[in-house]
Amino acid sequence: MKKVRLATVWLDGCSGCHMSLLDMDETILAIAKRVDVVYGPLVDAQEFPKLVDVTIIEGAVSSQDDLEKVRTIRQRSKLVVALGDCAVTANVPGMRNQIPPRKLLERIYVEGADQCRGVPAEGVPALLRQAVPVQEVVKVDLHVPGCPPPAQAIAYVLTELVEGRIPDLKSKVKFG
Amino acid sequence: MPEKVSIRIDGEYVAAHEGQTILEVARAGGKYIPTLCWLEGISSVGACRLCIVEVSGVGRLLPACTTPVQDGMSVTTQSEKLQHYRRIALEFLFAERNHQCAVCVSNNHCELQAMAQRLGVTSVRYPYAFPKLPVDLSHPRYVLDHNRCILCTRCVRVCAEVEGAHVWDVGGRGTRSLIVCDMNRPWGDAVNCTNCGKCVQVCPTGALAEKGFAVEEMVKHDRNITRLAARRGGPA
Ligand code: SF4
Ligand code: SF4
Ligand code: SF4
Ligand code: FES
Numbered sequence: 014m015k016k017v018r019l020a021t022v023w024l025d026g027c028s029g030c031h032m033s034l035l036d037m038d039e040t041i042l043a044i045a046k047r048v049d050v051v052y053g054p055l056v057d058a059q060e061f062p063k064l065v066d067v068t069i070i071e072g073a074v075s076s077q078d079d080l081e082k083v084r085t086i087r088q089r090s091k092l093v094v095a096l097g098d099c100a101v102t103a104n105v106p107g108m109r110n111q112i113p114p115r116k117l118l119e120r121i122y123v124e125g126a127d128q129c130r131g132v133p134a135e136g137v138p139a140l141l142r143q144a145v146p147v148q149e150v151v152k153v154d155l156h157v158p159g160c161p162p163p164a165q166a167i168a169y170v171l172t173e174l175v176e177g178r179i180p181d182l183k184s185k186v187k188f189g
Numbered sequence: 190m191p192e193k194v195s196i197r198i199d200g201e202y203v204a205a206h207e208g209q210t211i212l213e214v215a216r217a218g219g220k221y222i223p224t225l226c227w228l229e230g231i232s233s234v235g236a237c238r239l240c241i242v243e244v245s246g247v248g249r250l251l252p253a254c255t256t257p258v259q260d261g262m263s264v265t266t267q268s269e270k271l272q273h274y275r276r277i278a279l280e281f282l283f284a285e286r287n288h289q290c291a292v293c294v295s296n297n298h299c300e301l302q303a304m305a306q307r308l309g310v311t312s313v314r315y316p317y318a319f320p321k322l323p324v325d326l327s328h329p330r331y332v333l334d335h336n337r338c339i340l341c342t343r344c345v346r347v348c349a350e351v352e353g354a355h356v357w358d359v360g361g362r363g364t365r366s367l368i369v370c371d372m373n374r375p376w377g378d379a380v381n382c383t384n385c386g387k388c389v390q391v392c393p394t395g396a397l398a399e400k401g402f403a404v405e406e407m408v409k410h411d412r413n414i415t416r417l418a419a420r421r422g423g424p425a
Contacts, residue, residue: 101312103319104289111321149316156312160291183309188302189290 014047017175018066021053022086024079025106025144026072030097031055033161034069037168044168047175065090067174073099073106074150078138087151094170095147098160098188105160106144114140155179158188194260199267205258212240212253215266222266223275223308225282225300226341227254228391228411230418231350236341238278239304242266250274272308279304280313285364287319287336294407295395301339318364325370327377330400331389333368338396340366344388351418354381357388368396390414 023031031054035041051065052058061082068090074083087093098104109117118132118140147153157170166186173180191206198215205214210233215222226236235255242253243265250271253264265271282301290296305311322335342359345368349355356379360369370376389397391411398407 095312098289098291102283102288103317105292107317107319108287108289110287110319143319146312146317148312148314153312158311182311184306186311187290187306188288189293189296 016049018051019048020051020065020068022070023054024072025075026099029161030071033164034167036164040168044171061085067092069094069096070100070147071096073103073144075106075144076138076140083151092154094155095153096157097162098158100147101156101158103144103146110143158186160189196258196262198264209258211256211264214258222253225393228343230415231346239275276308276310279310282339283313284315284317292404293395294398294402296405298408300393325376327375332398334396337394343391347387347391352385352387354383356382
């Protein structure tokens with residue numbers, strides 16, 4: 014049987030959604046047999062592959078780099094899944110949205126620092142004005158809210174997806 | 190005695206009497222209609238629009254909590270169309286303010302969050318407003334966090350109708366509307382507030398909470414308010 018090419022991506026989130034993904038006990042073995050993990054924090058690939066069946070995104074879109082990533086992901090993925098409240102609603106990363114990025118960075122890296130004061134400028138992507146949910150930037154095919162979504166919900170989603178079905182989440186998940 | 194009327198709810202004939210609302214009659218018959226701003230024991234205002242129903246011959250959807258029954262009325266409480274508009278009404282509530290359930294005092298005890306799950310809302314199709322809103326910490330025992338407020342006005346009504354203090358009102362217009370204390374002063378400076386906590390107990394969200402509670406710890410007891418109101422003879 015042809016394996017599902019699966020990518021996972023970690024944007025502005027805490028990695029809790031990826032932890033929850035790994036927390037589904039033996040179900041993960043059954044799913045592992047059906048998928049090829051072609052990109053993500055769990056594998057070595059540096060470049061986002063050209064053709065992906067399912068991409069799971071954790072985290073809000075918060076920086077210039079995130080923005081470019083999700084656009085590439087959308088172009089190259091058949092199905093995009095927003096996993097967790099940060100990807101679905103902006104959640105905690107969005108709590109900075111009332112403060113202009115420059116003010117925010119100065120508060121933390123200048124006013125709030127004892128040593129090495131100064132806003133980091135090299136090697137880090139610029140922050141967007143606001144952290145936004147993935148669907149405010151590209152089309153999302155499936156939303157899985159939760160902070161993090163429970164492992165059983167993710168297991169259900171993946172099991173359905175590898176069978177070529179779109180999971181019906183309805184009341185199985187909640188925000189928070 | 191109020192005059193008896195007969196109406197149909199989802200095809201079934203039910204007896205009612207004049208002066209009752211569609212919601213009252215439906216609930217008495219064991220029918221569930223989603224509600225957020227409505228609370229048994231205080232007056233109904235039709236603020237949230239979750240309880241919309243279809244009434245035959247009426248071209249628009251009507252809130253069940255404020256629409257009085259009329260003889261011969263035929264009401265539909267569940268349909269694709271209603272589900273669609275109820276979800277939209279709920280999504281607006283989320284998009285208008287800042288809700289981060291994961292770090293909210295009311296997480297897992299919140300009527301707004303539970304309603305999203307009940308209606309199968311897993312995302313909000315509109316861009317979030319991310320408004321900049323204050324948190325009033327001036328009261329010695331309670332907090333008002335406008336970020337979580339859905340402007341249901343339960344607090345306004347319970348304080349005026351049950352406690353008789355009328356501390357709260359709605360100030361501003363449209364998306365700038367806010368719950369205000371007295372003539373817009375910090376809650377801690379309110380002259381009438383008796384510190385009874387009724388507003389906190391009826392608030393369906395984490396907008397009103399007791400101080401000293403951490404994430405997920407604020408559990409409300411609005412049934413107590415309903416019982417109290419019933420003993421006093423219902424809404425004013
Ligand atoms: S008030 Fe309810 S919906 Fe809003 S953040 Fe708190 S738990 Fe979530
Ligand atoms: S504590 Fe009681 S008196 Fe004070 S504002 Fe709330 S309901 Fe009104
Ligand atoms: S503070 Fe609570 S009870 Fe008052 S209007 Fe807002 S959500 Fe409703
Ligand atoms: S419950 Fe009827 S409008 Fe809110």
